[in-house]
Every structure is written in structure tokens, then in C-alpha cells.
Amino acid sequence: xxxxxxxxxxxxxxxxxxxxxxxxxxxxxxxxxxxxxxxxxxxxxxxxxxxxxxxxxxxxxxxxxxxxxxxxxxxxxxxxxxxxxxxxxxxxxxxxxxxxxxxxxxxxxxxxxxxxxxxxxxxxxxxxxxxxxxxxxxxxxxxxxxxxxxxxxxxxxxxxxxxxxxxxxxxxxxxxxxxxxxxxxxxxxxxxxxxxxxxxxxxxxxxxxxxxxxxxxxxxxxxxxxxxxxxxxxxxxxxxxxxxxxxxxxxxxxxxxxxxxxxxxxxxxxxxxxxxxxxxxxxxxxxxxxxxxxxxxxxxxxxxxxxxxxx
Numbered sequence: 001x002x003x004x005x006x007x008x009x010x011x012x013x014x015x016x017x018x019x020x021x022x023x024x025x026x027x028x029x030x031x032x033x034x035x036x037x038x039x040x041x042x043x044x045x046x047x048x049x050x051x052x053x054x055x056x057x058x059x060x061x062x063x064x065x066x067x068x069x070x071x072x073x074x075x076x077x078x079x080x081x082x083x084x085x086x087x088x089x090x091x092x093x094x095x096x097x098x099x100x101x102x103x104x105x106x107x108x109x110x111x112x113x114x115x116x117x118x119x120x121x122x123x124x125x126x127x128x129x130x131x132x133x134x135x136x137x138x139x140x141x142x143x144x145x146x147x148x149x150x151x152x153x154x155x156x157x158x159x160x161x162x163x164x165x166x167x168x169x170x171x172x173x174x175x176x177x178x179x180x181x182x183x184x185x186x187x188x189x190x191x192x193x194x195x196x197x198x199x200x201x202x203x204x205x206x207x208x209x210x211x212x213x214x215x216x217x218x219x220x221x222x223x224x225x226x227x228x229x230x231x232x233x234x235x236x237x238x239x240x241x242x243x244x245x246x247x248x249x250x251x252x253x254x255x256x257x258x259x260x261x262x263x264x265x266x267x268x269x270x271x272x273x274x275x276x277x278x279x280x281x282x283x284x285x286x287x288x289x290x291x292x293x294x295x296x297x298x299x300x301x302x303x304x305x306x307x308x309x310x311x
Contacts, residue, residue, distance in 0.1 A: 001042075047179070104161060120155035249263070
């Protein structure tokens with residue numbers, strides 16, 4: 001079975017954990033062991049991953065050095081950095097396999113309304129007072145992230161994975177591909193058809209869903225730091241969802257910066273392909289694929305995509 005495995009940023013760098021190379025590698029070592037288990041179960045995998053903490057840190061470093069690299073360039077830098085470590089640690093476990101880390105351009109609409117309404121959190125977390133001070137000093141837009149605050153940037157919807165044919169070529173030859181890092185490098189088409197980068201960060205789960213459809217994958221698996229999708233999360237009435245369709249969860253609110261895009265991506269893939277998507281905890285990956293844990297999404301009646309989160 002071909003599975004697109006999307007590693008959430010919180011699966012690679014735990015919440016409130018210092019952003020250091022040592023912490024990132026330690027978490028990737030843990031993730032690589034889980035991915036190796038999936039391969040050991042006989043599955044073919046393509047790996048995507050988040051980059052929110054890392055690209056935000058690179059942006060801070062560039063600003064402190066007087067640099068002005070745009071987010072698309074920093075996104076490419078972070079994708080290479082994370083992909084390199086994932087590839088190395090997987091190779092340490094699966095020495096008979098072939099690997100490739102591929103920088104991936106993803107086409108977006110230059111007129112996407114997301115450019116006027118930033119929702120994608122990047123960089124470190126701050127207390128509210130610090131976040132508001134930095135926003136004033138640096139011209140950021142900020143938003144709550146749990147009980148802390150983070151910078152938010154535009155997150156346009158992905159329209160096309162430009163290197164999908166290359167990824168498919170490699171997968172057909174048994175290569176484990178690491179791609180679409182951080183949702184891919186956002187690019188727009190000029191009037192003459194040429195591409196150029198744009199100042200944004202694409203949601204990794206939406207890009208992973210698109211990639212899974214373009215590659216005709218058998219399953220989309222989104223791994224994070226929670227064991228399932230919950231309704232009424234954070235309240236006494238919270239309960240996990242196990243097997244659902246879009247019809248069953250239509251009208252429910254899921255936060256735009258976290259679970260909302262995952263739910264939307266899962267439903268989009270399931271409805272478009274008739275194949276399952278699943279969300280759950282990194283350590284439970286094998287059990288999730290078997291249908292024993294996590295939340296499984298199955299095809300249902302089409303529901304407007306925006307219904308899945310508060311915008």
C-alpha cells in the first residue's frame with residue numbers, strides 16, 4: 001500500500017521544546033523508527049513534514065542579521081535542513097533502501113484571499129505581552145496558539161505539486177521520497193507561465209492531501225502529537241472521533257492553525273478518492289494504519305471545505 005505520511009511540526013519538535021539541532025534530531029530519530037516500522041509492515045511511503053517552528057526561527061535569524069530572505073526561500077532552506085536529517089536517520093535504519101529528499105514547488109493562486117487573512121503559525125511561542133511587542137516592532141500579525149501566542153503568515157491553498165511526476169517516477173523505482181517539506185515552496189505563475197516564489201507558508205496537510213491525490217496513493221496518514229481528532233477539545237465534554245465522514249462532522253469547528261486543516265485535508269482526500277485518510281499520534285502509526293487507533297476518515301457527502309475550521 002502506498003501511504004503519504006505527513007509528519008506534523010509538533011511530531012518533529014515538541015510543544016514548548018527549545019528549537020535546537022539536538023532536539024530536532026532526537027525527535028527525528030524517534031519519527032524515523034516509526035516510519036521504518038511502516039516500511040517493515042510492507043508499505044511504500046512518501047514522507048512530507050511541517051516546518052513552522054524552523055522557518056520561523058530562520059526568519060528571526062535573518063532579521064537579526066539584517067537579512068531579507070523571503071519566506072519561500074526560507075521554506076526551501078528549512079525543507080532541505082529537515083529532509084536531510086530524516087533521510088540520514090532513515091538510512092541508518094533501512095540500509096537496503098534508496099532515499100531522496102526533493103525540494104518541491106507548489107503552485108498557489110496569487111489572488112487567494114488567504115494573503116489578506118494570515119492564519120499559519122510559524123516560529124517560537126511567546127506570552128501575549130511579548131508577542132504584541134514584537135508584532136508592533138516588526139510589523140507581524142499574531143494569533144493565539146493554545147495558551148501562548150505566535151506569529152501568523154498567509155497560507156494559500158495548494159493547487160498543484162509541480163514535481164509530482166518526478167516523485168512518482170522515484171516511487172515506482174522503490175525510492176522512499178521526502179518531499180513537500182513545510183507544504184512545499186509556494187510559487188505563482190506569471191503571465192508568461194514562468195514561476196516565481198511568493199511570501200507565504202503552505203499548510204503541510206493540505207499539500208500532502210493534494211500530493212496523495214496526484215500520486216493516487218492508497219492512504220493519507222497525518223501524524224501529530226495527539227492520539228485522535230476530538231470534538232469539544234479542551235473541555236470536560238471532549239471525546240475522540242474514531243471513524244467519521246464529512247457529513248457526520250459538518251458544521252463542527254476545528255482551529256484554523258492546527259486541527260482544522262488536517263480534518264479538511266483528510267475529508268478532501270477521502271471524498272476525492274474513496275480511500276481512507278487518518279489522523280493520530282506518531283507513536284501509534286502502525287496501529288492507525290491497521291484501523292486500531294487514531295481517527296479514520298471515509299468518503300461521505302461533499303461538504304464545503306471552509307466548514308472544517310474557524311476562519
